[in-house]
Amino acid sequence: MTPSMALRVLENHVEASLAATEQQEARLLLHELSYLPLAIVQAAAYINTRNITPREYQSLVARQKQAVPERDSELPKDGLPEHDTTGPIATTLLISLNQIRGDGRLAADYLFLAACMDRKDIPLDLLPASSPREREEAVKILSRYRLVARRPAESSLDLHQLVHRALRKWLRRQERLDEWTGNAIRELYGVFPGDNHGSRSKWRRLLPHARYVLSHSSAEKEGGDRLELARKCAMALYNDGRWREAEELFVRVMGTSSRLLGDEHPSTLTSMNNLAFTLKGQDLHDKAIPLLEECCRLQQQVLGPKHPHTVSSLEALQAWRSSGRECYIQL
Numbered sequence: 001m002t003p004s005m006a007l008r009v010l011e012n013h014v015e016a017s018l019a020a021t022e023q024q025e026a027r028l029l030l031h032e033l034s035y036l037p038l039a040i041v042q043a044a045a046y047i048n049t050r051n052i053t054p055r056e057y058q059s060l061v062a063r064q065k066q067a068v069p070e071r072d073s074e075l076p077k078d079g080l081p082e083h084d085t086t087g088p089i090a091t092t093l094l095i096s097l098n099q100i101r102g103d104g105r106l107a108a109d110y111l112f113l114a115a116c117m118d119r120k121d122i123p124l125d126l127l128p129a130s131s132p133r134e135r136e137e138a139v140k141i142l143s144r145y146r147l148v149a150r151r152p153a154e155s156s157l158d159l160h161q162l163v164h165r166a167l168r169k170w171l172r173r174q175e176r177l178d179e180w181t182g183n184a185i186r187e188l189y190g191v192f193p194g195d196n197h198g199s200r201s202k203w204r205r206l207l208p209h210a211r212y213v214l215s216h217s218s219a220e221k222e223g224g225d226r227l228e229l230a231r232k233c234a235m236a237l238y239n240d241g242r243w244r245e246a247e248e249l250f251v252r253v254m255g256t257s258s259r260l261l262g263d264e265h266p267s268t269l270t271s272m273n274n275l276a277f278t279l280k281g282q283d284l285h286d287k288a289i290p291l292l293e294e295c296c297r298l299q300q301q302v303l304g305p306k307h308p309h310t311v312s313s314l315e316a317l318q319a320w321r322s323s324g325r326e327c328y329i330q331l
Contacts (some may be wrong), residue, residue, distance in 0.1 A: 003027060006035040010054075013044035018054070025055040032061050032088070038162055039088040045146035046096050060095050090166040096145040097170075107138040111147060112176070115167035116184035116216070117209040119159040121151065126187050126209070182225075184213045189225040195235040203236040214249075223260050227253065234274070243281040250275040264302045266309075269295055273313055280320065292317050 001009065010026055011018055018026055033039040047057050101108045110127050117126070129135035139157065142148045149158040159167075171177040188210050193199035210233045217226055234249035254271035261268055272295040279288035296317055299310040 001035045001037060003030060003035060006030045006033075006037075006040060009037060009040050010044055013041055013048075014054075015048045022054055025053070025058065029054045029058045029061070032058060033092070034088045036088050038160060039092045042089075042092040042096060042146050045144060046092070046099070049144050050099065057095075061091055064091050064095050064098075087166075089162045090169065093147065093163055093166050094170065096147060100141060100145065100147075104138060104141055106134065107141040110138055110142060111167060112171060112180045113184055113187065114148070114157065114159050115164060115171060116177070116181045116213055117188075118212040119161060119164040120208070121154060121205065122157045122159070122209065123191075123205065124155045124157070125191055126206075128187060178218055181213060181217045184209075185217060185225050185229055188213060189229040189232070192229060192232045192236075195232070195239050197239070200240070203232075204240070207233060207236060223256065227256050227260070230256070231271070234278075238274070238278055238281070241281070243278050247275065247278045247282070250278050264298055266303065269299055269302065270309065272298075273309070277316075285320070289317070289320055292320070 007023075007026060007030060010030060029043065030040065033043060043057055046052075046060075047054065097108060097111065100111075106129065113127065114122050124135060124139070127135055127138070129138065139148070139150070142157075143150055147159075147163060149160070151158065168177060171180055188206065192206050192210060193202050195203070210229055214226065214230055214233065230249055230253050234246050234253055237243075237246035237249065250271060254268060254275055257265060257268040257271050272291060276288045276292040276295060279291065292313060296310065296313045299307065299313055303310050305311075
């Protein structure tokens with residue numbers, strides 16, 4: 001914004017009127033913040049919450065800049081400076097974060113958790129707390145500092161894109177991004193519903209978060225909750241008729257299960273069966289039938305010819321070869 005417009009924004013968001021002597025100090029602060037609206041709003045929120053002056057906040061900005069390393073050499077593709085850990089957005093974020101971590105750690109933890117999920121429509125039940133009241137108090141702290149936008153009707157939160165990026169950058173610098181990504185996977189796995197149709201609205205809402213965290217998690221941690229969350233996501237996508245997306249996840253799930261458990265493990269065979277059904281859903285018969293044939297062979301060898309999964313797969317294979325009748329995917 002222009003300097004005059006930025007000053008009006010600051011005056012509109014600061015609760016106490018700026019005295020004539022504070023006008024110049026406010027202009028200096030706005031210059032430090034590069035006249036960016038989000039940085040100004042977050043600075044005003046801190047000024048209001050802590051009941052300080054623009055000059056005192058400018059001192060915090062100076063100290064924060066001294067506390068971080070030199071400007072990041074590697075920026076996102078768009079190259080915008082506010083995405084690094086020394087830009088105005090990161091500076092105002094970290095000033096507020098330092099205060100929040102001192103006042104109540106739970107609110108800071110919510111920020112770190114949100115940074116590892118999709119930034120939009122984060123359901124409150126993804127944020128762990130000992131009671132609804134404790135969760136609400138932590139969310140109120142984040143709202144006061146203007147670090148999240150509340151969606152009361154949906155009981156969820158949004159993070160601004162620049163706040164989301166700055167948080168991830170800071171966590172990476174602190175070597176804690178993998179830790180919080182793992183925490184996000186655990187929370188999502190705990191609330192992600194089964195694939196019954198009554199849970200469709202819930203899984204549709206959680207899918208963007210689950211897919212984000214899975215795509216940004218380390219391949220070295222591919223087992224455990226990560227594998228099971230991927231399996232749940234794949235099943236949800238399959239039941240939503242999003243077969244191409246389900247196929248991508250089932251391929252990963254089957255590959256991971258094969259590496260960790262072995263080619264003949266029942267979980268690997270179930271994943272193979274489900275991938276075959278996903279290919280069939282896309283009319284890729286030349287890929288689906290040979291895969292299901294191999295699955296049937298291994299199931300008979302490992303589970304036995306009378307096991308329900310073996311019987312189900314054989315019935316499906318017979319149906320595909322004849323009428324093409326659909327059968328049920330295995331759980």
